[in-house]
Amino acid sequence: SAIITAPTANTGLTYDGNDKIGVNAKEGYTLTSNDCVIDEGGNAVANTAGTYTVTATLNKGCIWSDGSFEDKTVSFTIEKTKVDVPKGNTKLTENGKNQIGVKGNAGYTLTSEDCTIDEKGNAVAKEVGTYTVTATIKDGYIWKDGSLEDKTITFTIKKQTEPQQPSDDPEPEHSHKGELVEGVEPTCEEDGTKDYYECECGLYFEDEDCTIEILNIDKWKVVKALGHIDNDEDGKCDRCGKVLEEKNPDGDDKDSNGGKENHNGSDTEKKENKLVLPIVVGGVLAAFVIFFLIFKKKEEEE
Numbered sequence: 001s002a003i004i005t006a007p008t009a010n011t012g013l014t015y016d017g018n019d020k021i022g023v024n025a026k027e028g029y030t031l032t033s034n035d036c037v038i039d040e041g042g043n044a045v046a047n048t049a050g051t052y053t054v055t056a057t058l059n060k061g062c063i064w065s066d067g068s069f070e071d072k073t074v075s076f077t078i079e080k081t082k083v084d085v086p087k088g089n090t091k092l093t094e095n096g097k098n099q100i101g102v103k104g105n106a107g108y109t110l111t112s113e114d115c116t117i118d119e120k121g122n123a124v125a126k127e128v129g130t131y132t133v134t135a136t137i138k139d140g141y142i143w144k145d146g147s148l149e150d151k152t153i154t155f156t157i158k159k160q161t162e163p164q165q166p167s168d169d170p171e172p173e174h175s176h177k178g179e180l181v182e183g184v185e186p187t188c189e190e191d192g193t194k195d196y197y198e199c200e201c202g203l204y205f206e207d208e209d210c211t212i213e214i215l216n217i218d219k220w221k222v223v224k225a226l227g228h229i230d231n232d233e234d235g236k237c238d239r240c241g242k243v244l245e246e247k248n249p250d251g252d253d254k255d256s257n258g259g260k261e262n263h264n265g266s267d268t269e270k271k272e273n274k275l276v277l278p279i280v281v282g283g284v285l286a287a288f289v290i291f292f293l294i295f296k297k298k299e300e301e302e
Contacts, residue, residue: 001063004028007056009076015049015140016184021241022046022076023054027234028062043241049080049140080142083107086135088155098124101155102133107141130156174201176210188240192223
């Protein structure tokens with residue numbers, strides 16, 4: 001009988017809306033579950049926060065490494081993503097335009113009877129006054145204080161007491177204050193993003209103290225996809241469990257021309273053919289020069 005190591009649960013899984021593999025499929029056993037999905041590669045996967053139970057059943061002709069034959073039960077957990085409780089902007093002065101009083105986030109929804117929620121999920125207003133906003137946590141997320149209850153936030157737009165007067169004095173230097181934008185872990189096929197900090201002035205920084213500015217945020221924040229790995233050469237990715245492309249019977253990946261025979265010859269053959277003609281022409285010219293010199297010498301002797 002083939003000796004099989006019992007499966008273990010993957011750890012460190014955090015909710016982000018994407019499928020997470022909780023238990024990897026391997027040869028020798030079959031996974032089943034009433035809680036989560038078994039994908040086409042045989043892996044146990046889920047995409048919502050929670051704890052899931054999976055059963056591993058030995059295939060025929062196999063035995064667990066501990067000498068038993070009974071089914072093994074494995075549990076894995078996808079943790080909720082922690083989110084900072086939003087804060088109201090306390091530095092707003094009327095300017096006749098909508099201003100953001102509370103910023104939206106992927107982890108919660110803002111609602112208000114006092115102000116407007118814009119298309120990006122921010123709470124905005126332009127009139128002088130104090131506004132109350134409610135933040136409701138979304139599924140798969142949890143406040144960093146460990147609670148799930150709605151949070152109430154207020155922000156105020158103050159009246160501009162004095163009209164703006166032209167001044168030769170320089171404007172006071174802006175002091176950057178970074179708000180963390182949490183990154184996303186890359187997967188085998190999808191790019192991820194790095195953590196970075198955004199100031200209300202519209203600039204981006206690598207650090208919380210806003211000392212290292214990011215000039216091209218769209219390029220800088222990208223973390224390239226990890227790519228598939230198959231160290232055990234079972235035709236499946238060891239990381240995500242995806243079934244990889246089939247190989248030719250020889251064991252080599254198909255080449256770029258689909259495995260068709262190359263009738264045009266190799267690059268080396270083409271280079272050799274290009275060298276033949278100059279050599280032949282050179283030889284003919286050398287023979288002609290030698291013959292001409294011999295003929296010339298005979299004429300002079302006569």
